[in-house]
Amino acid sequence: MTDTVVHAATPPPHILGYTVRSRMRIWVSYIVPTCLGLLVYIVQTASDVALSYQHFSQKEPALGAGTLVLVILPPVITFIVVATSKEQRDCACSERNKCVALGIGLLKLFLFPFFVIFRLCTRLFWAIEGLFHDDDDVERMKCLAKATQTSNIELYLFVQAYAQAAPQIILQLYHMLVQDMFRNYETSAVQSLSLVFSAIDLAAITTSYHRMESQRRVGRHYPWATPQQVDSHRCQLEQNERLCCEAERKKRESERTITSFPESDKIMENFRARKSLPNSGEATHELQIQGEDEVDNDALEQLETRALLHSGPIDNATDEEKIQGTRPRLKVRYEDLGDLDTIEVLDSIPETPAPPPPPKTAPPELPVLKPTEEDPPTPDLRRTMSDNEHRKSRRVTRPLSQLETFKDMLLVNAQLYIKENVPHPPKLLMGRLKDEDPEEHTVLISQSPKPSPLTPKDVVDFYFPRPTKIVNGIQQDDFAGRTVSFFGWIAFITMRMLSLSTFCVFYPKAFFILVGVHYALMLGCLALETRCRGSWSRSLFLLLLAYIYIYVLMEFRVSFKNIRLWYGGYLVLTLVENITISSIWYANEEFESWWFGFIWEWIVYSGILFLATLIVYYCILRPKEVSLIVEDDSPQGDQQESPGDQAVA
Numbered sequence: 001m002t003d004t005v006v007h008a009a010t011p012p013p014h015i016l017g018y019t020v021r022s023r024m025r026i027w028v029s030y031i032v033p034t035c036l037g038l039l040v041y042i043v044q045t046a047s048d049v050a051l052s053y054q055h056f057s058q059k060e061p062a063l064g065a066g067t068l069v070l071v072i073l074p075p076v077i078t079f080i081v082v083a084t085s086k087e088q089r090d091c092a093c094s095e096r097n098k099c100v101a102l103g104i105g106l107l108k109l110f111l112f113p114f115f116v117i118f119r120l121c122t123r124l125f126w127a128i129e130g131l132f133h134d135d136d137d138v139e140r141m142k143c144l145a146k147a148t149q150t151s152n153i154e155l156y157l158f159v160q161a162y163a164q165a166a167p168q169i170i171l172q173l174y175h176m177l178v179q180d181m182f183r184n185y186e187t188s189a190v191q192s193l194s195l196v197f198s199a200i201d202l203a204a205i206t207t208s209y210h211r212m213e214s215q216r217r218v219g220r221h222y223p224w225a226t227p228q229q230v231d232s233h234r235c236q237l238e239q240n241e242r243l244c245c246e247a248e249r250k251k252r253e254s255e256r257t258i259t260s261f262p263e264s265d266k267i268m269e270n271f272r273a274r275k276s277l278p279n280s281g282e283a284t285h286e287l288q289i290q291g292e293d294e295v296d297n298d299a300l301e302q303l304e305t306r307a308l309l310h311s312g313p314i315d316n317a318t319d320e321e322k323i324q325g326t327r328p329r330l331k332v333r334y335e336d337l338g339d340l341d342t343i344e345v346l347d348s349i350p351e352t353p354a355p356p357p358p359p360k361t362a363p364p365e366l367p368v369l370k371p372t373e374e375d376p377p378t379p380d381l382r383r384t385m386s387d388n389e390h391r392k393s394r395r396v397t398r399p400l401s402q403l404e405t406f407k408d409m410l411l412v413n414a415q416l417y418i419k420e421n422v423p424h425p426p427k428l429l430m431g432r433l434k435d436e437d438p439e440e441h442t443v444l445i446s447q448s449p450k451p452s453p454l455t456p457k458d459v460v461d462f463y464f465p466r467p468t469k470i471v472n473g474i475q476q477d478d479f480a481g482r483t484v485s486f487f488g489w490i491a492f493i494t495m496r497m498l499s500l501s502t503f504c505v506f507y508p509k510a511f512f513i514l515v516g517v518h519y520a521l522m523l524g525c526l527a528l529e530t531r532c533r534g535s536w537s538r539s540l541f542l543l544l545l546a547y548i549y550i551y552v553l554m555e556f557r558v559s560f561k562n563i564r565l566w567y568g569g570y571l572v573l574t575l576v577e578n579i580t581i582s583s584i585w586y587a588n589e590e591f592e593s594w595w596f597g598f599i600w601e602w603i604v605y606s607g608i609l610f611l612a613t614l615i616v617y618y619c620i621l622r623p624k625e626v627s628l629i630v631e632d633d634s635p636q637g638d639q640q641e642s643p644g645d646q647a648v649a
Contacts, residue, residue: 009219009233010476011025011029012475014478015480016478016480023135026127026131028479030127030147030148034124034127035124037204038117040204043197044165044194048194051190052064052065052067054187055067055187063171063175066171067168070163070164074163074164075108075109077163078152078156079105079109088226091228092105116157122147123147126144127147129143130147150224150226150227151224152224154223155224158209162548162551165202166202168194168198169198169199169493169501170497170501170504172194173498176188176191177501177595177596199497202489202551203486203490204486206493209556210485210489210553210555210556211555212556212557213557213559214474214555215474217471217559218473218475218626218628219237220233240628240629240630243468244629468629468630471628472627473626474622474624475624476623477621478623481621484613484621487613488609488610488614488617491607491613492610493551494602495578495603495607498582498599499578502596503584506589507584518549519547519550521573522546522549522550523542523543529561545558549570553570553571575607578603582600582603
């Protein structure tokens with residue numbers, strides 16, 4: 001395992017910013033949550049079944065039937081959505097017959113508690129097995145991969161939290177509050193046990209999935225996804241790693257090409273030396289310049305100039321300006337260029353080709369002339385092998401030859417750029433057909449080609465670069481962040497459930513109106529966020545998601561464009577609702593028991609604890625934001641719904 005995690009596929013390898021060993025990560029990310037989940041599920045299921053039996057024994061069949069229906073409802077919903085999902089059916093029938101797959105599904109439906117316990121025990125076994133291997137060992141990685149293997153049982157646990165635990169809390173709290181002092185304390189004890197573990201289960205599931213969509217974009221997959229879904233997420237992470245390495249390589253290559261001017265240090269030293277010395281007429285240093293002055297196409301003049309650089313009265317003069325001042329000036333005879341204004345000369349073509357370059361035996365350098373006012377005009381310094389009658393034509397053709405050279409340079413550069421950067425088409429498209437036989441223009445393809453092994457060169461002859469995009473998301477919470485978030489959701493759920501239950505006791509009609517308005521508001525916000533796009537299954541899931549938003553808020557299957565606006569608005573709305581409805585019954589009603597005063601205090605204290613955990617989580621423990629570079633095939637990817645998406649819908 002690497003210490004730096006740039007995706008959300010696995011839990012982060014650190015706690016409070018400090019990297020922990022692989023063994024500690026197994027304890028805090030696999031063993032402890034699995035043990036707690038196993039304990040909570042056993043106690044919650046057993047207490048709900050016992051509570052249903054207790055209601056039937058107390059001659060309350062309606063409450064007993066309602067409690068039992070809430071226990072059976074999650075496995076029925078899971079079986080229906082798995083059976084109606086094409087991806088889940090294909091995955092279940094890929095290794096076995098359809099009848100066998102249906103029989104296994106029905107067996108999971110009727111014996112769902114045993115399959116859940118078997119699933120959690122299997123995860124616990126492989127997590128403990130991973131402790132007996134060395135750090136970063138292949139066998140340990142295989143054990144952890146088996147521990148996190150996807151299963152439909154995870155979908156059942158998700159549905160159970162909101163189809164069983166949440167309504168069970170409202171129902172049992174309402175029944176406890178409407179009872180008088182002469183109640184059955186055995187039933188009350190079982191109800192208390194069911195309430196506590198149902199709240200723990202609801203808070204644990206909300207902690208795991210409250211930012212699921214942001215994490216799924218950067219590598220995390222649904223725990224009930226098919227193997228094809230898991231492979232696609234793995235390919236996405238490998239693609240991101242490849243593209244990041246390529247971007248880093250290009251960055252390093254671009255940094256190598258950016259080099260400093262080689263003579264900059266020497267120039268700055270000379271400048272500081274001139275500034276430090278007093279003004280004088282003596283030479284400070286001598287600079288040797290070798291240059292070439294192209295006078296004609298058939299001759300290159302070698303010039304050698306010795307320039308004495310002085311720190312004279314012109315302090316701001318640079319070395320280049322002083323060199324220009326000492327460079328010899330070549331005089332041009334304008335009487336020889338008089339014919340350039342005529343069209344006939346410009347349109348004429350030289351009769352003789354360009355002369356060859358000067359021989360190697362020519363003198364390498366020429367004397368530097370210092371012209372004065374009394375000197376005659378400067379003689380022609382060109383060394384050519386042609387006669388004087390062709391000099392005018394050569395002067396005329398000099399600009400034309402420079403344009404030809406410039407054109408050749410552009411063509412060569414364009415060819416090199418195309419060869420290096422533009423992908424070439426396959427060789428089959430580049431083949432030329434013979435024009436002699438017109439029958440050969442038709443390409444005949446055999447109906448039964450001979451089988452031959454295909455190599456990568458045969459399959460793909462060229463590669464077109466595909467557009468990429470950056471996908472933003474967040475990492476999974478570490479152990480500290482998950483713990484604080486869990487207690488925060490416990491406090492929020494306690495405040496929310498107590499407020500709704502006590503308000504339902506005093507004002508049942510107003511309670512249903514409040515819940516209906518809240519549901520309609522959440523459904524409208526979801527429709528505005530998604531623009532009502534998607535299939536009918538997605539629209540149906542939005543109806544179920546608005547029901548979940550009555551109790552808690554989570555980013556699940558709907559990517560929030562403004563996450564702060566969603567969470568801030570939802571928390572303000574629910575806090576105002578809880579405080580308002582609690583203040584109404586606390587200020588206007590007369591209590592026959594001390595329970596209601598105790599509930600009021602619990603509502604206030606739970607709200608304060610929730611705000612404290614929210615501040616600590618957001619300011620200190622919130623997960624880091626990460627980005628992935630993936631190939632932009634979103635038009636196809638957005639239309640495909642994952643099996644987990646369809647299963648939830």
